[in-house]
Amino acid sequence: MSTFRAKTLARLREQIRTLEKPGLSDRQALEFGDPAIDDELPGGGLASGCLHELAASAQDAAAYGLIAVLLGRLIGEAGVGLWCGLMPSGGPALPYGPGLARFGLPLERLVLVRARKPAELLWAMEEGLRSGRFTAVLGDGIAPDLTATRRLQLAAEAGGATALLAFPASERRSLRLSAATTRWRIAACPAVMPDRPRWRVCLERCRNGGRREWIIEWSHEALRLRVSAALADRPLAAAAV
Amino acid sequence: MYLPHWPTDRWRRQRSEASQAPLVLTAPAQGGLRLTAVDARAAAEGLSPGQRLADARALVPEIEAADADRFADGQALARLADWCGRYTPWSAVDGDDGLCLDITGCAHLFGGEAALVADLIRRLAGFGVAARAAVADTPAAAWAWARFGDSMILEPGMGLEPGTGRDRLATLPVEALRLSALTVESLRRLGLRRIGDLAGLPRGPLAARLGSELLSRLDRVFGVEAESISPRRAPASWRARLVFADGIARREDIDLATRELLKELCRALDADGRGARRLELAFYRLDGTAQILEIGTSRPTRDIAHLARLFVEPLGSVEPGFGIETMILGAVATDKLAARQMALPSHQRRDIEDLAPVLDRLQGRLGRNAVVRLVPVASHLPERAVTVAPALNDMPPRHWPAELPRPVQLLASPEPIDVTEDEEGPKHFRWRRVEHRIAEREGPERIAPEWWRTTGDPTTRDYFWLQDEDGRRYWVYRAGPGWYLHGLFA
Numbered sequence: 001m002s003t004f005r006a007k008t009l010a011r012l013r014e015q016i017r018t019l020e021k022p023g024l025s026d027r028q029a030l031e032f033g034d035p036a037i038d039d040e041l042p043g044g045g046l047a048s049g050c051l052h053e054l055a056a057s058a059q060d061a062a063a064y065g066l067i068a069v070l071l072g073r074l075i076g077e078a079g080v081g082l083w084c085g086l087m088p089s090g091g092p093a094l095p096y097g098p099g100l101a102r103f104g105l106p107l108e109r110l111v112l113v114r115a116r117k118p119a120e121l122l123w124a125m126e127e128g129l130r131s132g133r134f135t136a137v138l139g140d141g142i143a144p145d146l147t148a149t150r151r152l153q154l155a156a157e158a159g160g161a162t163a164l165l166a167f168p169a170s171e172r173r174s175l176r177l178s179a180a181t182t183r184w185r186i187a188a189c190p191a192v193m194p195d196r197p198r199w200r201v202c203l204e205r206c207r208n209g210g211r212r213e214w215i216i217e218w219s220h221e222a223l224r225l226r227v228s229a230a231l232a233d234r235p236l237a238a239a240a241v
Numbered sequence: 242m243y244l245p246h247w248p249t250d251r252w253r254r255q256r257s258e259a260s261q262a263p264l265v266l267t268a269p270a271q272g273g274l275r276l277t278a279v280d281a282r283a284a285a286e287g288l289s290p291g292q293r294l295a296d297a298r299a300l301v302p303e304i305e306a307a308d309a310d311r312f313a314d315g316q317a318l319a320r321l322a323d324w325c326g327r328y329t330p331w332s333a334v335d336g337d338d339g340l341c342l343d344i345t346g347c348a349h350l351f352g353g354e355a356a357l358v359a360d361l362i363r364r365l366a367g368f369g370v371a372a373r374a375a376v377a378d379t380p381a382a383a384w385a386w387a388r389f390g391d392s393m394i395l396e397p398g399m400g401l402e403p404g405t406g407r408d409r410l411a412t413l414p415v416e417a418l419r420l421s422a423l424t425v426e427s428l429r430r431l432g433l434r435r436i437g438d439l440a441g442l443p444r445g446p447l448a449a450r451l452g453s454e455l456l457s458r459l460d461r462v463f464g465v466e467a468e469s470i471s472p473r474r475a476p477a478s479w480r481a482r483l484v485f486a487d488g489i490a491r492r493e494d495i496d497l498a499t500r501e502l503l504k505e506l507c508r509a510l511d512a513d514g515r516g517a518r519r520l521e522l523a524f525y526r527l528d529g530t531a532q533i534l535e536i537g538t539s540r541p542t543r544d545i546a547h548l549a550r551l552f553v554e555p556l557g558s559v560e561p562g563f564g565i566e567t568m569i570l571g572a573v574a575t576d577k578l579a580a581r582q583m584a585l586p587s588h589q590r591r592d593i594e595d596l597a598p599v600l601d602r603l604q605g606r607l608g609r610n611a612v613v614r615l616v617p618v619a620s621h622l623p624e625r626a627v628t629v630a631p632a633l634n635d636m637p638p639r640h641w642p643a644e645l646p647r648p649v650q651l652l653a654s655p656e657p658i659d660v661t662e663d664e665e666g667p668k669h670f671r672w673r674r675v676e677h678r679i680a681e682r683e684g685p686e687r688i689a690p691e692w693w694r695t696t697g698d699p700t701t702r703d704y705f706w707l708q709d710e711d712g713r714r715y716w717v718y719r720a721g722p723g724w725y726l727h728g729l730f731a
Contacts, residue, residue: 060713064649065731080596096728097615097627099649101641107615111632113603114611124603131599190712194646194683197731198712
């Protein structure tokens, strides 16, 4: 791509964004902390006040590392987070505090909600988003339909909170329609040492942005993310899942 | 309050057809069906409980007989006691055929004791329930007078000072003391028929011959020994009450009334420096039933708008029937709440106060135990290292031990796995029918059982961090000869 074309495209994208949603462009974005990712995202990070989806590979818990990091950053120094999960019904596992805390998630500022049904979970998310009391609201374990994601997006805008949806990735879910601003796909990736977990992170869909893929490393000592390799734009499924 | 024909009144009320025949209720007993209850008309014909149905039919051929249902009678009586909550929070079921209300301090709301009792009897008569009520200084005296007194009401306001109530009670038969049939029989044989006959006798010999029950009953009637009423529901210390002349049924009216009640209650709570933790909103219907809604809050509050929001959903379940005549809002549980909460020093505290409304809404729909926070526990055992606490409990930032490798998901219970190992540790393993080849491993971390606990798994565990060839990370342990998978790392 020539520099001229790139510049033109960037300018056009910027124009579209300002037309699309007044005030959205000057909204804050959550930085990942590594320019290799942030520069690729419109707004310079994960747009706050929007809905984002995280499709996790079903066989491992890799996504929960990134989720804990993002939630922790969104909660920050003064915010409060809401984690809405489904009541464990012989399911795989519960979110485990001692492990999540290592990713910088301030658990004393995180409220856990356990819903019995997906409909209740969506209601709880919306309630939390609209209240304006939470800076981040996570829905764990559901991939709702287009209407429901629209409602969540509107609730997030109304309350100024960032909504995250996490669900196990599947072919059907990656094709479904959603009003989310971004969709990520996260899978495990071999790490060199236990204290530096690595994930293969693919930005599958991004409003005003393209598809990207990285290998991201988290450091438990430094409590920060770092891109260890930017991958070519190729399907993730074949490589990791 | 004595309901002489409660079972038959209830039976008639349940079936609204107006049959004029004398009604008796029967139950199988020795020698065939026997009467358990008779209505006023049957009683006037000379029938009484205990008679055989066949005998009764011979005496009064036109009687209508039906099966007795003691259980339903009791249930209905309990509902009636709830309904009496419109007069006083201290209402209790008293035996099979009576209610006991403590109207101390409530009578002025109804224009005095006499007016209250008259209103009660009139309303019950409206429901088709015959009642005799007596107001007295002790429950036992009221019980005695309602059943054996000659007038309907023991002169209201008349205490049991010597010379007035005491003398009148003395004229009642000894049965009014609520004694067992055996004791009554013994007393009769001794020629003691009236309470007054007993009052002057020396207590020692009386107790020796007839048991201490008699003395205790006597003391209760005369107020020497205290008797308490245990109300069916814990009475609220702060209450607000609204009475509607015609009864209301529309949702808008109920909402409006709820708001008015909240305003009044919150004013009272404010004056006393209290905040509501649990509220009870009782609806008394024109047809003599009561419905009670309950809400809870996670922190003491007097915020009218917040409390009103919490009532929105439960109010949907209110069935007004022909109309609601009285609504009573009571704060069943309260906590201290300073007059103003604004000047709190800590930022975090402020945030938590702000959270209360939304958390209460979440709890209201999902249940109290569904809205929680994770709290660390000082335990080496991974499954005990974390617990949940109510979301709004004060919680200073706690230290989560971050040095040790811990998974982000812990399986509800460790799952056995097949492991092939070499000298250094596990080589590959099979979990949920999938084979995993191990590329990296770290460990073991030895976790000893908590010896001071007598329950639980007593074996020492050696934990390993494992990474398979795809980069998935597992937490497995060896305990004795077996291997288990316990958690998943991110």
